[in-house]
Amino acid sequence: MSRTARLLLTILAALLCAVFVPRAQAETGYYRQFRIFIVSSYHRTYLWSQDVQSGLCAALLESGLLSSIEEQNEFTEKDVLENERVVLRKVWMDTKRKNSRRQIADAVAQIVKEVEEFRPDIILLGDDNASNYVGNQYIDTAIPVVFWGVNGLPVRYGLIDSIDRPGHNVTGIYQAGYLQENIIFLKRLVPEIRTMAILSDDSPTGRSKVKAIERLAETEELPVKIIGSVVTNAYEEWKERALRMSKKVDSFFVLNHNTLKDVNGNAVDQLEAGRWYLENIRKPDCAQEKQFAQEGILLVVDDSGFKQGFDAMKVALDILLKGQDPALIPVTAPTRGPVIINRRRAEMLGLDISGIDFIEQYIDEAMALQP
Incomplete structure (x- = not known):
């Protein structure tokens, strides 16, 4: 190879490095x-x-x-x-x-x-x-x-x-949210349910989801009838109204319960409220996030x-x-996560979940019921 050819190759290599190395560095972020x-x-x-x-x-x-x-x-x-x-x-x-x-x-x-x-x-x-x-x-x-x-x-x-x-x-x-999917899968799990109540705190998250479920009910896109909703941050009121509602419905959609306050204005821990609910409300229930199945709610279609x-x-x-x-960059929502069943809640409710083919994940314990 002549000196001229070698010189041209050297120049070409330098040009390629100048073009592609910074691009590669930009793509990896390591620069x-x-x-x-x-x-x-x-x-x-x-x-x-x-x-x-x-x-x-x-x-x-x-x-x-x-x-x-x-x-x-x-x-x-x-x-x-x-x-x-x-x-x-x-x-x-x-x-x-x-x-x-x-x-x-x-x-x-x-x-x-x-x-x-x-x-x-x-x-x-x-x-x-x-x-x-x-x-x-x-x-x-x-x-x-x-x-x-x-x-x-x-x-x-x-x-x-x-x-x-x-x-x-x-x-x-x-x-x-996958709110509709939660209700549909709960109905598949417990076909005899006909009515449902919504239980939520009075937070921006809770309110938005209550409204979303109520809109679904208005358009008759749900397999159960929504009888009413409990939306409050007052813990004692939340409990009292949940008990009253449990006498009117045969299932619950449990939304967020993280902003509840006791009579002294102190925050009530989610798992404390969850323990009370699980021990006092014996109805099939669903929620929209894995954390609630971990807490002890029966069924969740996970909005991960x-x-x-x-x-x-x-x-x-x-x-x-x-x-x-x-x-x-378009704003997007991820696809739904798994259909999750809490085995302990199923046992508490006397439900036989053997042979249910749509369950994709099981949780054995209820964090809210742990000592």
Whole structure:
């Protein structure tokens, strides 16, 4: 090969490197250290939040931004992690227990301060309160925002123009709920049920799901008749009305019960309320998230927290690593998770669940009934 040919090959190789190496680095994300700020509406011990955290971490591991289970565990335990590829920071609004207007405003002010200090490349916002109250602080700013866990269509918070074309710096993942599917599968499991009541706290999450079920009932798309709903944050009232309703119906749709308060205004733990319900209401029941099957509810068609976290982080990584524009990324809902049965609740209700072919996952214990 002549000197001229070798020189031309050298120049060509250099040009190829200049074009393709930066592109490869951009696709892997390893050419720089990304700063990701995550806000959860809730608290660390909330079962839904734990499921979401597993999904967030699974996506980070898959991308290589987290390199090991040890790093995942460190981030989950400490809410901070830094390696050569990523700096992670997570904060909790704790709005299941601290949900007055003043408490939420104080939480938002503190988060805005921490965001300014952290200087993130992207912000992830978990569930309705963070998406609404924090998200509206950053719409149309230079920081991309990705939400997860918004109940129903997220257009109502003013963060996006439409599901298909968000139009701003915000996109994300919403919860479809799979409320109709829950009722249909409960009817298949217990064909004799004819009537149902809805039991919920008076939280944004609970209210939105009650309205969604009531809309389904109005359009006659349910195999049972919805007789009424209990929506309150007063624990004693919640119990009293649940007992009264149990005399009128033969099944329950149990929604969120995380913002209940006792007569002194103290937060009532979800599992405490769950224990009372399981011990005092002996009716077939369903709920929409795995956490409630873990608690002890009979049947769940899972609107998966894991999928919410995983899909939201995947969208965030597409923005960071591939340069995608959030204004053009459609807002989506994950496919449903498994049909889950709690064996202990089935036993309490005297139900024979052997040979049921549509059950996809079993849970043997009820966390709310543990000592």
